Amino acid sequence: MSETTATPHAHSAAAPHSELIGATRDESRRLMDAWWAELTEADESGRPVANVFVMGSFAEILRCFDLPMSCPEISSLQTAVRGKSMEYLNAAEDAGYSPDICGYVKVDTGLHLTGRNHPNGRLPKPSLVVAPNTCNTYIKWAEIWERMYRCPVFVFDLPGWRGTNGQSADDFESDRAYVEGQLRELITTCEQVTGRPFDVDRLREVLSEVNRLSALYRDVIAENKNHPAPFDAMLDGLNYMGICNAWRGDPAGTRFLELALDELRERVRLHMGVLAEERFRLLAIGTACYSHFRRFLELFHEWGGVFVVSEYMSYAGGGIDKAIEYDLDRPIESLAEQTLRSANESFSRIFYSQDWQAEVVREWDVDGICFHGVKSCRTVSTGQPDVREWLMRHHDIPGLHIQSDLVDARLWSDAQLKNRVDAFFEALASRKVALDA
Amino acid sequence: MTTPASHLDEVVAEARELVEDTSFPAVHRWLESHPDGKVLCHFQVYFPEEVAHAAGMLPIKLLGAGGALQVRQADARIAAFVCSIVRSSLELGLSGKLDFLSLFVTHPICDAARNSCGVWARNFENIPCQILYLPHNVRSTYAVEYLEHEYRRIGNVVAEVTGRPVETDALRTSIGVFNENRALIRELYRIKRETPWLLTSVEAYVLTRAAAVMPREEHNELLHRALAAVGGREAKPQDRVRVVFEGGFCEQPPIDLLAVIQDVCYIVDDDLLIGLRWLTEDVPCDGDPFLALARAYIETSSYSPVQRDPAKPKDEMLLGRIRESGAEAAIVAAAKMCEPGLEEQVGYSGALDEAGVPHLILEFEEKATVFEQVRMEIETFAESLLFEFA
Numbered sequence: 001m002s003e004t005t006a007t008p009h010a011h012s013a014a015a016p017h018s019e020l021i022g023a024t025r026d027e028s029r030r031l032m033d034a035w036w037a038e039l040t041e042a043d044e045s046g047r048p049v050a051n052v053f054v055m056g057s058f059a060e061i062l063r064c065f066d067l068p069m070s071c072p073e074i075s076s077l078q079t080a081v082r083g084k085s086m087e088y089l090n091a092a093e094d095a096g097y098s099p100d101i102c103g104y105v106k107v108d109t110g111l112h113l114t115g116r117n118h119p120n121g122r123l124p125k126p127s128l129v130v131a132p133n134t135c136n137t138y139i140k141w142a143e144i145w146e147r148m149y150r151c152p153v154f155v156f157d158l159p160g161w162r163g164t165n166g167q168s169a170d171d172f173e174s175d176r177a178y179v180e181g182q183l184r185e186l187i188t189t190c191e192q193v194t195g196r197p198f199d200v201d202r203l204r205e206v207l208s209e210v211n212r213l214s215a216l217y218r219d220v221i222a223e224n225k226n227h228p229a230p231f232d233a234m235l236d237g238l239n240y241m242g243i244c245n246a247w248r249g250d251p252a253g254t255r256f257l258e259l260a261l262d263e264l265r266e267r268v269r270l271h272m273g274v275l276a277e278e279r280f281r282l283l284a285i286g287t288a289c290y291s292h293f294r295r296f297l298e299l300f301h302e303w304g305g306v307f308v309v310s311e312y313m314s315y316a317g318g319g320i321d322k323a324i325e326y327d328l329d330r331p332i333e334s335l336a337e338q339t340l341r342s343a344n345e346s347f348s349r350i351f352y353s354q355d356w357q358a359e360v361v362r363e364w365d366v367d368g369i370c371f372h373g374v375k376s377c378r379t380v381s382t383g384q385p386d387v388r389e390w391l392m393r394h395h396d397i398p399g400l401h402i403q404s405d406l407v408d409a410r411l412w413s414d415a416q417l418k419n420r421v422d423a424f425f426e427a428l429a430s431r432k433v434a435l436d437a
Numbered sequence: 438m439t440t441p442a443s444h445l446d447e448v449v450a451e452a453r454e455l456v457e458d459t460s461f462p463a464v465h466r467w468l469e470s471h472p473d474g475k476v477l478c479h480f481q482v483y484f485p486e487e488v489a490h491a492a493g494m495l496p497i498k499l500l501g502a503g504g505a506l507q508v509r510q511a512d513a514r515i516a517a518f519v520c521s522i523v524r525s526s527l528e529l530g531l532s533g534k535l536d537f538l539s540l541f542v543t544h545p546i547c548d549a550a551r552n553s554c555g556v557w558a559r560n561f562e563n564i565p566c567q568i569l570y571l572p573h574n575v576r577s578t579y580a581v582e583y584l585e586h587e588y589r590r591i592g593n594v595v596a597e598v599t600g601r602p603v604e605t606d607a608l609r610t611s612i613g614v615f616n617e618n619r620a621l622i623r624e625l626y627r628i629k630r631e632t633p634w635l636l637t638s639v640e641a642y643v644l645t646r647a648a649a650v651m652p653r654e655e656h657n658e659l660l661h662r663a664l665a666a667v668g669g670r671e672a673k674p675q676d677r678v679r680v681v682f683e684g685g686f687c688e689q690p691p692i693d694l695l696a697v698i699q700d701v702c703y704i705v706d707d708d709l710l711i712g713l714r715w716l717t718e719d720v721p722c723d724g725d726p727f728l729a730l731a732r733a734y735i736e737t738s739s740y741s742p743v744q745r746d747p748a749k750p751k752d753e754m755l756l757g758r759i760r761e762s763g764a765e766a767a768i769v770a771a772a773k774m775c776e777p778g779l780e781e782q783v784g785y786s787g788a789l790d791e792a793g794v795p796h797l798i799l800e801f802e803e804k805a806t807v808f809e810q811v812r813m814e815i816e817t818f819a820e821s822l823l824f825e826f827a
Contacts, residue, residue: 163567181579382552
């Protein structure tokens with residue numbers, strides 16, 4: 001997150017040309033520090049805090065109750081970027097958690113077992129957990145906190161993609177009614193946890209901010225259609241979506257993306273790419289490896305490879321790339337519709353995204369796809385080899401499939417990964433020559 | 438054991454053959470007598486098979502291939518750190534053993550199973566592949582209504598495949614067939630609990646599991662024969678530890694692992710194939726059958742790590758299973774790479790520690806063939822308990 005640093009290759013292209021260049025990274029650091037300060041203060045003062053997840057945080061509701069949101073995926077990731085994840089992983093494994101489960105869960109559990117002292121601040125105890133079913137592990141994770149703290153857990157069901165037969169309007173209406181009903185139940189739960197009444201006008205304000213955030217986020221992603229791409233979707237994109245998750249529905253988050261868009265447009269005006277020379281444009285499927293984040297990016301940057309799009313920015317960005325347009329005249333109904341739609345088009349799409357990937361390759365002028373599977377996350381990783389093969393067979397799109405982990409440094413095999421990445425770029429280079437000829 | 442156990446042995450052998458034969462002989466026999474018949478394969482854990490049955494389909498449960506099939510093609514399509522059952526189930530399809538498949542259904546029980554829908558859809562482009570979205574927020578006021586609609590939706594998919602709608606009366610009749618089946622399995626489990634020396638764990642397991650791969654009417658008939666034969670069996674109780682086996686809700690432990698356990702323990706209750714026993718009471722055959730099935734899923738059902746239900750805290754449910762079966766200890770297992778099972782294992786272990794219930798933590802994989810290490814662990818565990826209880 002805010003601690004991320006560019007690879008040496010990226011630095012060389014980022015010499016300041018105007019005050020805007022670099023401003024987004026500075027602002028993301030400031031906002032992330034402020035987010036941590038609020039969590040630390042909440043822990044000290046005993047203010048209620050909600051633990052939420054990026055694929056369906058329900059920030060729109062929680063902000064109405066001024067509930068600070070602790071995002072354990074973000075805090076777990078940050079320990080890895082700072083080289084601290086192993087001590088928490090070990091603490092969780094000592095408590096009986098298997099090496100074969102999600103590393104985010106274990107880092108977070110380790111944090112809770114060792115006094116909740118995070119390198120960035122103090123992790124509060126949850127007063128409420130909102131766990132959507134967009135990742136099944138969220139539910140198991142919530143149950144760990146439930147066992148630790150006896151805190152209320154609200155599992156929010158977002159019925160997703162149903163498979164290849166599609167859904168009728170009647171089916172969508174059934175899902176929508178279910179989601180709307182749960183929203184109303186979540187509101188009641190928040191009232192009970194905070195002792196505050198729900199204010200629908202406050203909800204309208206929050207929805208309005210998210211509408212603006214969503215439009216800006218889409219504009220940011222679209223800027224990378226430019227050549228060279230002004231940002232790396234796995235590096236800067238991580239900052240964009242991190243801030244959008246932590247500050248979703250707050251004006252500070254919206255102002256941040258306005259700044260980001262201004263900087264990107266300035267970079268485009270100056271023909272300033274991520275690297276001095278952008279040789280290959282890549283689509284990233286899956287996450288990065290945060291215990292070796294800099295090295296992960298370096299493997300691609302040293303070949304002139306830039307991640308111009310990442311699927312991660314969609315689902316882990318909370319689905320705000322999906323043109324959210326809340327109708328403020330019917331806020332709860334509209335929130336139900338849009339939440340369900342983004343669950344279908346963003347979170348659920350992970351399972352069947354080959355057509356979307358092929359479209360991105362065309363629209364963003366992508367040379368190849370990097371599929372990075374992580375042991376920690378079966379949601380994003382399970383079908384990656386199959387999609388890679390399908391895209392090669394149906395669209396002749398080159399793909400690289402590599403595997404490591406999100407936060408577990410033991411699963412990073414540098415020589416093996418470098419061999420695979422190098423071979424991929426050599427093949428891409430040959431392919432370019434052949435296509436040019 | 439003495440005669441007429443040999444009769445039971447024959448029924449068990451018949452069931453075991455069906456369970457272990459990855460060519461699905463009972464399905465092919467059914468297709469021979471139903472030349473236009475369609476087969477629905479659903480992944481673990483629970484599927485309302487009555488809905489498919491009512492439209493004339495044969496629903497079968499995909500339980501992986503155990504160690505009976507070398508996984509080759511599926512390994513190239515699924516990431517490395519995914520459980521064996523997801524891989525070997527796909528391998529069954531890719532290797533042509535499910536050439537009768539007309540509809541595939543999976544469930545959001547875990548992230549790998551949910552992903553399977555996309556993988557199957559890409560690899561079997563002419564077969565409809567579906568996710569039945571069973572609710573996770575089952576205590577929402579809106580969950581039953583949602584699930585009823587979801588069952589109707591899957592009923593419409595079934596109707597498209599079969600060309601035959603799911604009629605109300607047919608669904609009631611199907612519920613009756615499956616009620617009978619569940620009652621017979623409950624009787625099998627009563628015997629396991631009350632007189633485990635009359636029916637070994639492996640016998641009870643293969644008799645139950647045969648339901649997954651054969652028409653339910655035939656399975657009912659098989660269980661009637663088995664139960665009649667058990668009644669005539671003469672055997673004496675032995676000095677074995679009574680245990681509950683937990684962790685078989687999805688990927689199945691190798692039968693040989695159950696045999697190792699039964700050498701020193703009586704498995705008096707378990708969660709093996711819990712989907713076949715998910716509904717714990719008869720589903721009403723009057724009223725709206727879709728609604729009745731939806732209500733039963735939520736209100737009169739078992740528990741597992743892949744369903745959250747605040748009304749059924751899993752720790753308490755496990756302790757209840759141990760108490761009600763008169764078990765003295767538990768074997769808390771999990772399949773390798775099974776995220777929900779491995780996570781639940783820690784919670785279960787804590788609850789058992791707190792309640793003072795001795796337990797053994799195990800990890801298994803369906804395709805395992807060597808059990809010396811695990812045999813030693815189980816024997817040591819059982820011996821320590823026998824000394825403690827002596």
